[in-house]
Amino acid sequence: MLLSNVRKSTVRHGLLEKGDKVLVACSGGADSTALLLALLELSGEYDLRIAVAHFNHRLRRASDQDERFVIRLARKLGLPVYVKREDIRAWALKHGQNIEEAGRERRYRFLRDTASRVGARKIATGHTLTDQAETVLMRLLRGTGPRGLEGIAPCVDNLIIRPLIDIERREVEAYLRSSETPHREDESNRNLDYLRNRVRRRLIPYLEKSFDPKIVRHLGKLAEISREEEKVWAELCGAEEERSIIRRKGTVFLDARRLSALPPGSGRRLVRAFLAAVKGDLRRFTFRDVEAVRLLAEQKEAALPGNLFLSRERGLISVKEKTKPAPRFEHKWDGKKRLAIPALRLSFVGRIKKGMTKLPSYDDRRRALVDAGKINFPLLVRNCREGDRYRPLGSPGRKKLAEIMRSKGIPPGERGRHPVFISGEEIIWVSGLPIADDHRVTPTTRRVLVIERR
Amino acid sequence: MLLSNVRKSTVRHGLLEKGDKVLVACSGGADSTALLLALLELSGEYDLRIAVAHFNHRLRRASDQDERFVIRLARKLGLPVYVKREDIRAWALKHGQNIEEAGRERRYRFLRDTASRVGARKIATGHTLTDQAETVLMRLLRGTGPRGLEGIAPCVDNLIIRPLIDIERREVEAYLRSSETPHREDESNRNLDYLRNRVRRRLIPYLEKSFDPKIVRHLGKLAEISREEEKVWAELCGAEEERSIIRRKGTVFLDARRLSALPPGSGRRLVRAFLAAVKGDLRRFTFRDVEAVRLLAEQKEAALPGNLFLSRERGLISVKEKTKPAPRFEHKWDGKKRLAIPALRLSFVGRIKKGMTKLPSYDDRRRALVDAGKINFPLLVRNCREGDRYRPLGSPGRKKLAEIMRSKGIPPGERGRHPVFISGEEIIWVSGLPIADDHRVTPTTRRVLVIERR
Known part of the structure; x- marks a missing residue:
């Protein structure tokens, strides 16, 4: 029964070609052990060469026993076996991933x-129809659109193949029992803190008992149809x-x-492709974000998760990184003592130079x-404000500070990070911009105030 | 809160136009009573005229009390109310429908x-986001493809509108409580024999508690995205x-x-459209049937549910009604006594006429x-068989019986229902076809055998 179903899946999804060398990923658990035996039984028909691979995540006390089990099983079957050990917990910590994600990736x-x-031309993994149904249910529980329903693919890149993907776990387990081959139990499967385990051990049995015993097949079919429609x-x-x-x-x-x-149905998919192109993946983006992009009006901005925002200018939408608004600050400064601006982690020092013949670069x-003779101390040092104006060195007249910054290519989010030095009501300097023309050093200047950023 | 959400849905789905007259379907239950109050509150903004409609299914003892409740509520609100009573149980019985289906239709x-x-330009019904989630779950439990996930439409034919479709039932009920308007409880909602009630009262609370409190919103979103993708x-x-x-x-x-x-994803949809065109709807057809159509080879046939089968000829697939194969029979007949063929519920009588001058029509x-002088009695009367041949009256030569039947338009399933009359080894007549040329009545015929179907 299992073998003939594996044969059917193999044909239906085009999983094997004659003469394939197949690396079977075997954890030692029921599914992957059954997979190994089934492929071995089919190896004559397909002229397969089979090798075994085991990855030891070192997450559990029993990990090393699992490893030894798989090595012994492979030797008993006369198959080459390749093993790698890696401390996944450490790796996940180092790379800021969760353990499941890190384990899968490694x-x-x-x-x-x-x-x-x-x-090896193929890598076989032991995913079953029950895994498929679990995956679809997990997606439904966490929230998904139609794309999330395609679940686990029977074949990826014509390399990773899943010959058990149309077969329920109970059938796989029955086959394994009838072969009288032992397998290892992964005790972490019992931990109901994991969503997948709760779905597997609680939700699916409940749905089978109280609603429809064929629920796993129904969800598997949905995944299969969805997958083809996604293409x-x-x-x-x-x-x-x-x-x-x-x-x-x-x-x-x-x-x-x-x-x-575009109609919303395809527009949403285009937006998702755009967000994936910008950010690499769609994690953290929700339906609301997709709608924010889709419905963004000209000249408008909208927030996205993380430090991102959308802007639409001249019919083009782009995603930009939000710079944190600069913290507000305001200091009085006598022009002598060191001026610390903790909000910007900046400091300035001032010196008065008399009768400078040679101005420093x-x-x-x-x-x-600046000409110290024209300055009233203490200076006021603060962020720029709406309405600030001055005449930069060499300019014919006063301009809005915001306009000067724009023309220098300082983005709006950065503008608050340029301290403005004010004497009385007059701006004498903005860090990063020219000094005020009215305060420039002239032949009549007797004392020069030198302000230096440290 | 509820009102502003109803307003949003109204805009988002284009449910109302200024000056609409809206017929509000009110069962007297919480959802439809809240709907009525909410639309009344919005009637100023949209310049609505509102009327109430109540359909009394006469299914429960309390049906007449529900009716009186709705009439009183409408009068209190100063709204016209239209009521119809119908015995849905009787109607369903008469039309071979289930009660739920019949109730909805009527x-x-x-x-x-x-x-x-x-x-009235609009009919408003009280479906909520919770109803939507229930519908999606029911489809998932019974087995569905992506199409089944679109669930309940916010608007049908620009006539039926569902202003509460984005709002969870608990919010609707809170609004109703705050308005201090009473409503009726439908005790049949407690009956866990109904799938919807089990989903509503057991499954959704379980998923909310053990998996994700936002499950109703997730499923509602899936329905909405699916609906737009279906377009x-x-x-x-x-x-x-x-x-x-x-x-x-x-x-x-x-x-x-x-x-x-076509790729399978669109091919399956084309097949579904074809089956719906043939049968009016897709009930009873499964994924397996869709695949049977999609993968049918030239010159092949395949079974469908009911009395149907597929056939593919010259690149065209059609669905045909299966005729039962005719039962086998074989009788000896002396040409005189009444010949009964019980298998076909037919009988024949024979007479020998001597020296007929005027042949009957x-x-x-x-x-x-036929010329009785050329016949050896008893005749053999049986179904046609592979290889039967004779020369029909006026024909230049012998032909295969199957070929003669085909040219007369007798479908294969019907061919066994035409008794074949045989003298010695020679076919003398096949009921429904011309007699054999060799046995025709000629000027030298002395005795005529007249066979008549009774």
Whole structure:
């Protein structure tokens, strides 16, 4: 029964070719042990060469026993076996991932590397239809759109194959019992802190008992249909993505006019493709974020999760990093003592120089020289404010400070980070900009105030 | 809170236009009573005229009390109210429907008729986001593809509107409590024999408690995204359906070559459209049936549910009604006594006429006249068999019986229902076909055997 179903899946999903060398990922648990035996039974028909791979996550006390079990099993079956041990907890900590994610990533890395090293054309994993149903349910419970329902693929990259994907776990376990091969129990499967274990041990049995004994098959079918429909979507959206997602000077833009011509059903998918292009993946983005992009009006901005915001200018939507608004600060300064601005983690020192014959070199950013005779101490040093104006050195007249900053390419979020030095009502210098023309050093200047950033 | 959410849904789904007359379907339960109050509160903004409709299914003892409650409520609010009573149990019985189905059909019939009679442009129903989540879960539990996930539409035909569709039932109930308006409890909601009640009272509370308190919102979102994606599918498939589903001489055909050029994702949808075109709806068809159509090879047949089967000829797939194969029979007959063929519920009588000067009129179906002098009695009367041949009256030579039947348009399933009359080794007549040329009545005939079907 199991073998004939594995055969069917193999044909239906095109999993094996004659003469394939198959690396079977075996944890020692029921599913992957059954997978190994089943593929061995089919190896004659398909002329397969089989090798075993085991990845020891070192997460549990029994991990090393699992490893020894798999090595013994492979030897008993006369198969080559490749093993790698890695401390996944440490790795996850170091790379800021959760343990499950890290384990998956490292395990597949090991499997792909090993397959490539030993010349295996296929990597077989023991995912069953029950895993599939669990995955679909988990997605439904956490919130998903139609895309999330495609679940686990029977075949990835024509390399990773899942011959048990159409077969319920109970059938797999019955096959294993009838073969009288022992397997290892992973005690972490009993830990109901994990969502998957709660779905497996509580929710699915409850749904089978109280609603429909065929629930696992129903969800598996939904996954299969969804997966095929996703391929149609990919085809359909691919062309639209190429036209509407524009990469220019390292920035990804979305053509808002094309987007608004699409019906919501395809528009949402285009937005998701755009967000994935910007951020690499869709984690943290919700339906609300997708709608924020889709419905963003011209000249408007909208918040996204993390430090991001959307802006739409001239029909192009882009995602920008929000700079934190600069903290407010305001200090009185006598021009002599060191001026600390803790809010910006900056400090300035001032010196009065008399009768300077040779002015030191200066730049707008690090150092200003102004006519001390025209200054009323103490100076006021604060963030720029709406309405600030002054006449920068050499300029014909007064301008709005915001306008000067814009023309210098200082983005709005950065503007509060340039301390403004004020004498009386007059701006004499803005760090990063030219000094005020009215306070410049002239031949009649007797004392020069030198302000230096430290 | 509820009102502002109703306003949002109204805008988002385009539910109301200024000056609409709205017929509010009110059962007297919490949801529809809250709907009525909410629309009344919004009636100023939208310049609405509101009327109340109540359909009394007469299914429960309390039905008449519900009716009186709604009439009193409408009068208290100063609104016109329209009521219809119908014995749904009797109606369902008469029309072979289940009670839920019959109730829905008759209720919407009443609502549409009433709206049209009183000039209401909209019919509002009290479906909530919780109903939506229940519907999606029920579909998942019973087995569904992506199409089943779109659930309840916020608006149908720009006539039926569901202003509460984005709002959870608990919020609706809180609003009703705060308005201090009483409502009726439908005690049949407590009956856990109904799937919906089990989902509502057991499954959703369990999922909220043990998995995610936002599960109703998640499922509602899935329904909404699915609904918009279904519109894209409808657009996409519509053109393909027009090309591939062919109606000719009262039969619906599916162009199998076009079908096989499609990826499974869209091919399955085309097959579903074809089956719906053939049978009116998709009840009883499963994923397996869809795959049977999609993968049917040329010259092959496949079974469908009910009395149907598929056949593919010359690149066209059609659905045919299966005729039961005719029961086998074989009788000896002396040509005189009444011949009964119980298997076909037919009988024949024979007479020998001597020296007939005027032959009676005859037709192939009811009566045959043959030269009795050329016949060896008893005749053998049996079903046709593979390899039967004879020369029909006026034909230049012998032909296969199956070929003669085919050319007369007798379908294969019917062919066994035409008794074959045999003298020695020679077919002399097949009921429904011409007699054998070699046994025709000629000027030299002295005795005529007249066979008549009774």
